[in-house]
Amino acid sequence: MPVIHNRIALFRAERGMSRRELADAVGVNPQTIGYLERGDYSPSLELALKIAAQFDVPIELLFSFQPFESVATALRRASA
Amino acid sequence: MSKFNERLFARLDTAAERTGVPAMACGKQSRRRLRWLPLVPLALASGSLLTGLIRADLANMGFALITLSYTLAVVLPIFGPLKPWGTPERVDEFDRALRGRAMLAGYATVSVAALIGMWLILGLAVIGDWPRERILWQLAGLPFYLLTLHLVVPTLHASWAIRPVEDD
Numbered sequence: 674m675p676v677i678h679n680r681i682a683l684f685r686a687e688r689g690m691s692r693r694e695l696a697d698a699v700g701v702n703p704q705t706i707g708y709l710e711r712g713d714y715s716p717s718l719e720l721a722l723k724i725a726a727q728f729d730v731p732i733e734l735l736f737s738f739q740p741f742e743s744v745a746t747a748l749r750r751a752s753a
Numbered sequence: 754m755s756k757f758n759e760r761l762f763a764r765l766d767t768a769a770e771r772t773g774v775p776a777m778a779c780g781k782q783s784r785r786r787l788r789w790l791p792l793v794p795l796a797l798a799s800g801s802l803l804t805g806l807i808r809a810d811l812a813n814m815g816f817a818l819i820t821l822s823y824t825l826a827v828v829l830p831i832f833g834p835l836k837p838w839g840t841p842e843r844v845d846e847f848d849r850a851l852r853g854r855a856m857l858a859g860y861a862t863v864s865v866a867a868l869i870g871m872w873l874i875l876g877l878a879v880i881g882d883w884p885r886e887r888i889l890w891q892l893a894g895l896p897f898y899l900l901t902l903h904l905v906v907p908t909l910h911a912s913w914a915i916r917p918v919e920d921d
Contacts, residue, residue: 692921701845707918708847717846 674715679736682710683744684728699723777831779841786912787833791905794829798822798901802870805891806877812890819894819901826904833908834915851914855907862906863899870895 685695685706692710696703699720708714709724716724716736725732742750754762769775776782798819805815830837835852836844874891877883883891 692918701847702843703920704918705845705847708915711916711918713916714847714850720846 675738676712677715677736677738678712678740679709680741681706681724681735684730684735685710688728695724695727698727782832782842784834784836785832786915786917787829787908788912791826791829791833791909791912794822794825794901795905795909797825798898802894802898805894806873809883809887812887816890816894816897819897823897823901823904826901829904829908834911835907851911852907854914855911858910859903859907863902866902867895867899870898 681695685692692703692706696706700723701720705714709716721732721736725735728735773782801815801818801822804818805812808815835855836842836848874888874895878888878891
């Protein structure tokens with residue numbers, strides 16, 4: 674089964690949301706958000722869409738089969 | 754209400770909450786990974802079954818210990834990481850997936866143990882020319898052993914499948 678990488682923790686930090694707040698918003702337990710962020714669990718399409726809708730971003734900005742580049746790398750690339 | 758009664762009822766409330774039953778009813782019970790505790794009834798039941806198969810004079814004691822293991826195993830799912838069907842707790846897709854995998858592991862184990870157990874008892878009874886009573890004690894113990902596995906294996910599987918998530 675392919676690994677699905679995600680940037681939930683990054684978006685959550687950027688919006689200043691706690692795990693519990695996000696979990697309540699999408700109808701799961703806070704631990705499930707933790708398992709998602711850690712990559713221990715791949716979400717269903719329904720949950721992935723709910724999380725993307727919560728952050729108001731397209732789903733491919735949050736989830737990918739390829740690892741996301743780090744924020745530091747993205748900043749370096751942007752400033753170059 | 755007198756001061757004495759107030760204190761008495763407050764203490765009774767505290768005692769009731771310590772049992773964990775009110776939290777269970779509200780769906781707020783604390784669940785934890787039980788990585789080692791399920792091994793106690795599992796080892797006890799397995800050892801008792803084998804003891805009964807090897808020693809004819811200990812068949813009754815083996816049966817008694819298997820039922821004791823079953824009694825211990827009944828308590829495990831209440832505190833284990835698996836949320837049962839119909840619980841008032843919030844059961845999300847992760848909980849359902851975890852429960853599905855753990856129950857599958859449990860059913861597979863029970864199926865294999867049932868096949869091996871039945872053929873083992875039958876085979877040993879034929880080879881050792883067991884008396885009718887001993888065969889009956891062994892056949893009576895096997896279902897309790899299988900029920901113990903059915904309770905212990907899913908809890909054990911789920912407890913080892915997850916790692917705790919720290920609060921943020």
